[in-house]
Amino acid sequence: MDYSKIILNKGKEFSLQRMHPWVFSGAIAKKDSTLADGDIVEIYSNQNQYLGTGYYSGGGSISVRIISFVKTEINEEFWFEKLNKAYQYRLQLSILNETTNVCRLFFGEGDGVPGLILDYYDGHVVFQAHSWGVYLQKDNITTAIKRVLGSALKSIYDKSAETLSKHHAEKSVNGFIFGTDQEIIVKENNHLFKIDFINGQKTGFFIDQRDNRQLLGHYSKGKTVLNTFCYTGGFSVYSAAAGANIVHSVDSSQSAITLCDKNIELNNVQNHESYAVDTFEFLKDKQNIYDVIVLDPPAFAKSRDSKHNAVIGYKRLNALAIKLIKPNGIIFTFSCSGVVDKYLFYNTITAAAIEARRNVKILHYLIQPADHPVTPYFAEGEYLKGMVLWVE
Numbered sequence: 001m002d003y004s005k006i007i008l009n010k011g012k013e014f015s016l017q018r019m020h021p022w023v024f025s026g027a028i029a030k031k032d033s034t035l036a037d038g039d040i041v042e043i044y045s046n047q048n049q050y051l052g053t054g055y056y057s058g059g060g061s062i063s064v065r066i067i068s069f070v071k072t073e074i075n076e077e078f079w080f081e082k083l084n085k086a087y088q089y090r091l092q093l094s095i096l097n098e099t100t101n102v103c104r105l106f107f108g109e110g111d112g113v114p115g116l117i118l119d120y121y122d123g124h125v126v127f128q129a130h131s132w133g134v135y136l137q138k139d140n141i142t143t144a145i146k147r148v149l150g151s152a153l154k155s156i157y158d159k160s161a162e163t164l165s166k167h168h169a170e171k172s173v174n175g176f177i178f179g180t181d182q183e184i185i186v187k188e189n190n191h192l193f194k195i196d197f198i199n200g201q202k203t204g205f206f207i208d209q210r211d212n213r214q215l216l217g218h219y220s221k222g223k224t225v226l227n228t229f230c231y232t233g234g235f236s237v238y239s240a241a242a243g244a245n246i247v248h249s250v251d252s253s254q255s256a257i258t259l260c261d262k263n264i265e266l267n268n269v270q271n272h273e274s275y276a277v278d279t280f281e282f283l284k285d286k287q288n289i290y291d292v293i294v295l296d297p298p299a300f301a302k303s304r305d306s307k308h309n310a311v312i313g314y315k316r317l318n319a320l321a322i323k324l325i326k327p328n329g330i331i332f333t334f335s336c337s338g339v340v341d342k343y344l345f346y347n348t349i350t351a352a353a354i355e356a357r358r359n360v361k362i363l364h365y366l367i368q369p370a371d372h373p374v375t376p377y378f379a380e381g382e383y384l385k386g387m388v389l390w391v392e
């Protein structure tokens, strides 16, 4: 098939040669004037050397996102190979196993297709296109999911209306592409969670904290634990099940707290109380009560412009927790803001510790798990970072 050709300006080929998958609008020397959003295009250097195949997006600063660095046809077979590779990788790493049937099946650039997210909940797949170019491939991707998962597949739900840009979102409606609505309860390291991807935030569950929840369990026995920004209680369930004295879960969303309570119940643990309230409000009178505190706020910065305010927000939250935790307490602190990189986050925590004037030791640096792969070519993909602090 003949795809439209985009020629780059001289010297703009290097980033693609280093396998970074984005082409910025300023790098383009020549393109067809008829190009439409989502069209498949081939990128060439100024010396007419093939660099990659991707999909075009007009308007924004990123004009093309690369989905292949070798010349190929973007058809059913292409998508099958991409998705099958991602699935086999997760099986080989035993991310899906007897005790865990939930994982991210496909993670955008990390799995070789910017803009494509697939989450797997015990055979139920949530499809989220973050770009129109991916959305246009929906039929091929659906066929590939069916081929890859075979009889394990129970349903596919399209939840792209909230991740596509406004203009494209109007042309997409959330709904089942395959199968129907069912009650879903998944297992994560043998802990049970009810999943509501239709009404829940993102695709229904924060799958990216699996390994970090396991680590919290390790530090929870006999402890008084506070899980702030708890959402559906992932950290709370692990901590309570691992024998915490008591776990307090806090989230400003009542529907999140309702799901959190339900998950606690599913796991047959009693040592738990929940509060539908703002975290800062809740922390006002909580000096010297908690041995362990989890801080997992929503992304404080969604764009570069809000980076500065985000840093102030992380510093304030962390300084507060470091000040009020009991002596020899442990803090799990996270940031999922892509624009706040790990170094800035570490420095922000340092600033918070200095402000709090307590003796702090760093026990762990945390990151997203292997089903959210980070590649050396695309540092931007490393969005989740965390630290575990010992506060004397």
Ligand code: SAH
Residues within 6 Å of the ligand: 205, 206, 209, 228, 229, 230, 231, 232, 233, 234, 235, 250, 251, 252, 253, 256, 277, 278, 279, 280, 296, 297, 298
């Ligand atoms: N730790 C969770 C994911 C957190 S997502 C997990 O492992 O599943 C962030 C959560 O913070 C959301 O549920 C959102 O409702 C909540 N939230 C946002 N602002 C808040 C605030 N000021 N106080 C308390 N909760 C808040």
